[in-house]
Each structure stands twice: as structure tokens, then as C-alpha cells.
Amino acid sequence: MSTQVTPATQLATVGVDEVTGEVGAAKTPRPGSLAARRPPRRRILTRGALNLAALVVFVCSVFPVYWMINMSFTRGESIISRTPSFLPFDFTFGNYATAWTREAAPGQTDFVHGLLSSTLVTVGVLIVTLLFAFLASIAVARIRFKGRRTFIVAVLIVQMIPGEAMMFTIYGMIDDWRLMNTLIGLGIVYVAAVIPFTIWTLRGFVAGVPADLEEAAMIDGCTRSQAFWKVTFPLLAPGLVATGIFAFIQSWNEFTMALLLMRGYNLTLPPWLLSFQSATEATNWGAVMAASTLISIPVVIFFLIVQGRMSGGLVSGAVKG
Amino acid sequence: MTSVLTEPPRRAPRRSGRPDRLALTARERSRRRRDAGSALTLLGPSLVILGVMVGYPAVLMLVQSFTDYSIKNKVQGTLPEIIGFENYLEVFTQSDFPAVLVRSLGLMLVMTVLIVGLGSLVAVLMTRLTRGWRVLVSVGLLLAWAMPPLAATTVWGWIFDTQYGLVNWALNTITGTNDFTNYSWLLSPWSFFFVLTIIVVWQGVPFAAFTLYAALGQVPGEVLEAASLDGATGWQRFRLVVFPYLRNVVTVVVVLQVIWNLRIFTQVYTLQQRGGLISETNVLGTYIFRQGAGEFGVTSAIGVLMVILLLALSWGYVRTTLKEEDL
Numbered sequence: 100m101s102t103q104v105t106p107a108t109q110l111a112t113v114g115v116d117e118v119t120g121e122v123g124a125a126k127t128p129r130p131g132s133l134a135a136r137r138p139p140r141r142r143i144l145t146r147g148a149l150n151l152a153a154l155v156v157f158v159c160s161v162f163p164v165y166w167m168i169n170m171s172f173t174r175g176e177s178i179i180s181r182t183p184s185f186l187p188f189d190f191t192f193g194n195y196a197t198a199w200t201r202e203a204a205p206g207q208t209d210f211v212h213g214l215l216s217s218t219l220v221t222v223g224v225l226i227v228t229l230l231f232a233f234l235a236s237i238a239v240a241r242i243r244f245k246g247r248r249t250f251i252v253a254v255l256i257v258q259m260i261p262g263e264a265m266m267f268t269i270y271g272m273i274d275d276w277r278l279m280n281t282l283i284g285l286g287i288v289y290v291a292a293v294i295p296f297t298i299w300t301l302r303g304f305v306a307g308v309p310a311d312l313e314e315a316a317m318i319d320g321c322t323r324s325q326a327f328w329k330v331t332f333p334l335l336a337p338g339l340v341a342t343g344i345f346a347f348i349q350s351w352n353e354f355t356m357a358l359l360l361m362r363g364y365n366l367t368l369p370p371w372l373l374s375f376q377s378a379t380e381a382t383n384w385g386a387v388m389a390a391s392t393l394i395s396i397p398v399v400i401f402f403l404i405v406q407g408r409m410s411g412g413l414v415s416g417a418v419k420g
Numbered sequence: 421m422t423s424v425l426t427e428p429p430r431r432a433p434r435r436s437g438r439p440d441r442l443a444l445t446a447r448e449r450s451r452r453r454r455d456a457g458s459a460l461t462l463l464g465p466s467l468v469i470l471g472v473m474v475g476y477p478a479v480l481m482l483v484q485s486f487t488d489y490s491i492k493n494k495v496q497g498t499l500p501e502i503i504g505f506e507n508y509l510e511v512f513t514q515s516d517f518p519a520v521l522v523r524s525l526g527l528m529l530v531m532t533v534l535i536v537g538l539g540s541l542v543a544v545l546m547t548r549l550t551r552g553w554r555v556l557v558s559v560g561l562l563l564a565w566a567m568p569p570l571a572a573t574t575v576w577g578w579i580f581d582t583q584y585g586l587v588n589w590a591l592n593t594i595t596g597t598n599d600f601t602n603y604s605w606l607l608s609p610w611s612f613f614f615v616l617t618i619i620v621v622w623q624g625v626p627f628a629a630f631t632l633y634a635a636l637g638q639v640p641g642e643v644l645e646a647a648s649l650d651g652a653t654g655w656q657r658f659r660l661v662v663f664p665y666l667r668n669v670v671t672v673v674v675v676l677q678v679i680w681n682l683r684i685f686t687q688v689y690t691l692q693q694r695g696g697l698i699s700e701t702n703v704l705g706t707y708i709f710r711q712g713a714g715e716f717g718v719t720s721a722i723g724v725l726m727v728i729l730l731l732a733l734s735w736g737y738v739r740t741t742l743k744e745e746d747l
Contacts, residue, residue: 152545153553160560163622164567166586167575181601183586231465238462242455250463255741257474259734261683263705264723268481269473270713271494291473294466352568354686355709369570369686376574377693384578391571402566 171195171389178384194385198393201386204374208364210390213371220282220367221350224289228297228346229339231290236301241310251302258295262288263355270359280362288356293346300345304338305331344405348398368394478727485720491713500717507721516699516707517722524703527613528681534621535677536670539628546633558630565626573690576619580605582695606696613701619687624680628673635669636662668740675737679730685709 170178171194172187202209208216239247262269269288278284308331316326354369361370372394376387485507489500511517542561546554564572579586582604591600605611639662647657685705692698692706702710704726711719 149545149548150553153549153557156542156545157556157560159622160557160564160626163572163575163579164563166579167571170575170578179584181584181589183584183589231469234462234464235466238459242459242462244456244459247459252738252742253470255738256731257470259679259731259738260474260478260727261679261705261730263683263685263708264726264730265477265481266708266723267711267713267716267719268477268484268723271716272477272480274494287469287473291469294469298466352570354570354689355705358689359709369568372570372574373690373693387574388578391568391574395566395568395571398568399563399566402562 167388167391167395170385171392173385175383175385191385194383194389195393197383197386198375198390201375204377207374208366208371210368210371210375210393212364213366213368216282216361216365217351217368220286220289221347223282223286224293224350225343225346227286227290228293229343232294232297232301232342233339235298236305239298239302240305254295254298258299262292266355266359269356273360279360280365282365285357285360285367288360289350289353292353292356293349297342297346300342301335301338304335304342307338308334341405344401348401351394351398481720481723481727484716485724487717489716489720491716494716503717507717508725511718511721511725515718516702517725520702520704520707521725524682527617527684527703528678531617531620531624531681532674532677534617535624535628535681536674538621538625539673540632542625542629543632543636546629547636561626561629564622567623569623569686570690572623573619573687576615576622577606577691577694580615582606604695606691606694609697609700612691612696616684616687616691616701619691620681620684624677628677631669631673632666635666639665668744671740672737675734675740678733679737682730682733 169185169187172190172192173184174189174191174193177184177189199210238244239251273279273284273288276284278287312330312334313323313326316330317323321329352369353367354373357367358370358373361367366374372387372390375390484500486502486504487500488503488506492498493500542557546557549557567575578584580588582588582602585605587605588600588603591603592598605615644657644661647661652660682703683705684703688701688703688706689709692701698706698710704722708719708722708726711722
């Protein structure tokens with residue numbers, strides 16, 4: 100099941116190597132290709148058009164991000180104005196101070212408590228998911244047992260079951276277990292939501308470390324567990340980091356179930372932000388943007404770390420061709 | 421754990437007339453049992469959590485969808501009655517569900533076409549750029565992709581704000597009129613969907629572009645060259661050489677977009693909170709959510725329908741993945 104798992108991030112993964120400069124065959128016009136045969140004048144024009152298109156793509160992608168940051172540093176009076184200011188000329192940190200301290204609505208949490216709840220849930224989910232998925236992926240990648248294929252197919256299918264569809268059934272269960280409005284209840288829901296993808300990705304990483312390596316270590320006198328911890332495990336570390344970041348981003352961004360299960364002082368950051376913006380709608384958009392920026396920062400940082408690291412991901416099979 | 425490669429010969433010499441299984445040496449049999457045992461131990465935690473949090477609610481939801489289970493039963497502790505297909509009948513004939521379903525499918529179609537189309541264009545563009553420009557484009561796409569959907573919707577909502585929005589200001593400036601002063605983008609369902617589509621497509625294109633770009637890099641240059649030496653035109657090269665390499669990736673990207681775009685919740689819900697007619701703009705996810713915790717039987721029926729729809733649509737993905745992965 101994945102609950103509102105914006106699975107966009109599920110694939111933070113595939114082939115984003117351009118930042119590191121690894122480029123496939125398609126980079127430069129090959130001799131004999133059309134571009135190379137064109138007369139120089141036209142080529143310059145084409146180059147210019149391509150660069151212009153690149154600029155358009157860049158601006159369209161970045162503009163909302165820029166606008167959010169711009170507004171977060173702009174004073175309230177300038178935001179509520181009929182002519183927008185494109186740069187924060189009357190620069191202020193006040194919005195961040197407001198976002199940090201003011202509670203969303205009477206009886207609801209403030210940013211700091213939301214941050215605490217979000218962090219606790221996220222870290223808990225991260226640890227539990229990585230541990231469970233790691234064990235499962237070893238079983239799937241290293242042991243041939245009866246029902247192995249069935250398990251893999253089940254994981255793939257479960258990943259496609261929309262958690263939102265079952266939201267009220269889960270709501271009822273959490274309520275029956277007296278876990279409503281608790282971080283543990285929310286955490287359990289999140290673990291179940293991220294674990295299928297985590298198993299699937301880690302399986303790829305474990306399978307990617309040749310079993311021969313372990314075997315060689317065992318011939319050299321390691322026990323089986325020594326061979327695993329000393330040889331295989333270090334090679335898996337990047338995979339664990341990448342998968343862990345995925346779990347982190349999912350839980351950090353999750354909105355639907357948090358909205359349904361959490362109340363008052365226990366809100367995590369996403370429902371807090373919604374409540375904050377509904378409550379302060381007419382008054383303080385600068386603070387809302389400051390809060391949005393603060394919430395986005397960890398995700399963007401982790402995204403940058405993870406990109407290019409994981410070569411697995413949902414489309415791995417398809418990319419291999 | 422290395423049993424894959426350390427396996428001793430699978431079978432002892434076979435004695436005629438006996439089933440294979442008995443022909444295994446005692447050692448081999450005990451090894452297999454041990455492997456199965458350790459596999460179960462390793463899978464245990466995951467199996468438990470998936471069973472309890474996915475398997476159980478799925479079955480429970482299916483069962484409840486045939487009952488009149490409601491909050492009243494929950495509070496009073498009484499058992500609901502089995503009412504057969506009545507919930508489904510009600511959902512299809514006396515509720516907004518058919519309209520919501522059509523709306524969701526329509527939006528999904530438009531978004532998927534736009535995302536995959538624009539994503540392909542950007543991917544092709546990236547293959548033709550010099551390094552510096554490509555890095556620039558990648559950074560921009562990554563930022564758009566990394567924004568939490570809620571934060572993204574908040575910003576876009578402000579850009580399209582009625583009073584102080586950038587878009588209204590820009591349209592006024594461009595047209596030199598005041599026609600767009602206080603124009604409400606979220607009030608009419610069509611412009612609501614327009615804004616929604618922009619947000620979802622803006623965040624969806626990076627994934628499609630990066631994936632397709634990676635796939636384009638897999639097309640071997642020699643093959644393309646050979647084709648062009650043999651006199652293939654650009655279109656022929658694309659259709660007969662490039663596309664076959666891309667087909668699987670395109671299938672997966674399309675299927676994933678179909679699923680994700682049917683499941684959008686955050687963007688719709690947040691925009692609805694900013695204004696906009698809820699009953700006219702609900703999609704599947706928000707529709708279930710807005711039912712509230714009351715008539716569990718009815719919400720279960722809607723949930724079952726949604727699961728069936730999404731599983732049917734994702735079947736292509738599951739099959740492609742199973743075929744391509746060496747399991």
C-alpha cells in the first residue's frame with residue numbers, strides 16, 4: 100500500500116547523471132548525423148534555439164521556487180500589493196520568525212512542535228523500514244526458497260494498491276487499536292506505505308553485489324556472517340542511504356493520512372502548514388512562504404544527495420532493456 | 421546467505437521408481453529446510469506489517485463494502501448487516517461517484533499526455549545541449565521535482581491568487597486593461613482544473629524527462645549511424661531504431677503517470693481549501709476523504725472500486741517489470 104506516497108520521489112533515481120557529467124551516447128552530434136552536415140550558419144541558429152529552449156525550461160521549472168523564497172523575505176505590506184515585487188527590496192527575516200513561533204490556530208500546534216512530530220515519525224519510519232526491508236531483501240536476493248517469486252509479485256502489486264482508497268478502513272483499525280492521534284499509529288501506517296518500494300529497491304542492490312565476493316571471503320576463512328558484514332554490507336551502504344532517503348522524503352511529505360489521523364498539538368508539518376495558511380490567509384502570506392521554504396529545505400537537500408546514486412528504482416528493469 | 425552459488429550438486433544419482441524428492445541426500449534436504457527457515461525469519465517482519473496494514477484492511481474493506489457498517493455500529497458495538505451489492509448500487513446511481521470517476525479519468529488523461537509529451541521533448545532537448553546548459557536544465561528540473569507537493573501548491577495558489585496574484589497582474593499588464601483584476605481562477609471548475617493541471621504537470625515533467633533521457637542514452641550510437649549510412653531518414657531512424665529501445669521505458673513511464681495522476685490528493689485538496697467548489701472539483705482521493713468517517717460501508721465500496729481500477733491499470737507495469745527483471 101502506498102498512502103499518498105507521491106511516488107514522484109520514488110524514482111529520484113534513474114539516470115540523473117548529468118550533474119556528474121556522465122552522458123550517454125546521445126550527447127554530441129555524431130559524424131554523419133544531420134547536425135554535423137548542416138552549414139555552419141544554420142548550426143549556430145539551431146544552437147541558439149536549443150539554448151533558448153533550455154533557458155525556457157529552466158525558468159519555468161525554477162520560477163515558483165524562486166517566488167516562494169522571494170515572498171518569504173518580503174514584508175507583508177509589499178506582498179499585499181497590486182504590483183508584485185520581483186526582488187525582496189525591503190528584506191526581512193520577520194516572516195521566518197513569525198512562521199517559527201506562531202501557532203496555526205488556537206489549540207493547534209506551532210512550527211516547532213510540528214517539526215518535532217515530523218522528525219520523530221520520519222526517523223522512526225526510516226529506521227524500522229530500513230531494518231525490515233533490508234532483512235527481506237537479503238532473503239529475496241540471496242536465498243532460493245519456495246514462494247520467493249510469489250513474494251516479489253505480491254510486493255509489486257501491493258505497491259500499486261492506493262492507500263487513500265483504504266483510508267477509512269485504516270482509520271477504523273487505528274481507532275480500534277487506540278492509536279488515533281498518536282505518532283506510533285501514523286508511523287505504522289507510513290512503514291506499511293513505504294516498505295514495498297524499499298524492499299524492491301534494496302533487492303536490486305543486494306543482487307548487485309556478487310555472491311562470489313562473500314564466497315571468496317569464506318574460503319579465506321571468514322564465517323558466513325563475517326563474510327556478510329565485512330564484505331557485502333559495506334558495498335550495500337550507498338543503497339541503504341539512497342533507500343533511506345526515499346523513506347524519509349515519503350514520510351516527510353505525506354499529507355492525506357496525517358490529515359486524517361492527527362489533531363491539534365500532534366499535527367505533523369504538512370497538515371500544520373495547511374492549517375497555518377487557512378488560519379492566516381488574509382494576513383500573513385510571507386510567513387506561509389517562509390514555512391513552506393523551511394519544510395522544503397530538507398527534502399531538496401536529500402534529493403540532491405540521492406540523485407544519481409540509486410540506479411535501481413521502478414524502471415530499472417525497463418531501462419536495462 | 422550465499423546459497424545460490426554455494427549449492428552442492430542438486431541431486432544424488434537417481435534411483436529408478438522413486439520420486440525426485442526422496443533422492444535428495446539427507447544433507448541437501450536439511451540445507452533446504454534451513455534455507456526456507458532463514459528466509460521466513462528474514463521476511464517475517466515485512467510479512468507481518470504488510471499483512472496487518474495492507475492485507476487485513478484490504479479484506480476488511482471488501483467485506484465491509486457488502487454491509488451497512490457505519491459509525492453507529494462502531495460506537496454501539498453492534499454488528500452491521502449484510503446488504504449485498506446495495507452500496508455499489510447506491511454509489512453508481514445515487515451519488516457523485518460516476519461524475520467524479522469521469523472527471524478523474526479525464527484529468528488523468530490530459531495530465532499524462534502533457535507530462536509524457538513535454539517530458540519527451542525536454543529529454544530530447546537535453547541530448548542536444550552542451551554540458552553547461554544541460555546541467556542548468558537538470559538543476560531546474562530537480563528543484564521542481566523536489567518541492568513537497570503541498571509547498572508547491574501553496575506557491576502556485578498564490579501565483580494565481582485572486583487579488584494579489586502574479587498571473588492576474590501579468591495579464592492586466594499584457595492586455596493593458598483591468599479585466600483580470602480580482603479574477604478568481606479557482607471559482608470556475610474549468611480554470612480550477614487548468615491551475616491544477618499546471619501544478620501537477622510542472623512537478624511531473626522532471627521524472628518523465630530524466631527517465632526518458634536516461635533511456636535515450638542507452639540507444640547505441642553505432643546502430644543509429646549504421647541506419648543513417650543505409651539511408652534511413654530521421655523519422656525512420658526514430659521509429660525503427662530509437663523507439664524499440666525506448667518502448668519498455670515509455671510503457672513504464674506512461675503506466676506510472678496514469679496511476680499517480682489518478683491518485684492526486686494533496687494538490688486538489690489544498691486548492692479546494694483556497695476556494696473552489698468542492699462538489700464540482702473532487703477527484704477520487706478527495707471524494708473518498710470528503711465522505712468523512714461515517715458510512716464505512718459506502719466508503720469501502722468506493723475504495724474497492726478505486727483499488728480495482730488502479731490494479732487493472734497497473735497490470736502492464738507489473739508485467740513489464742516481471743518480464744524484464746531476472747527473477
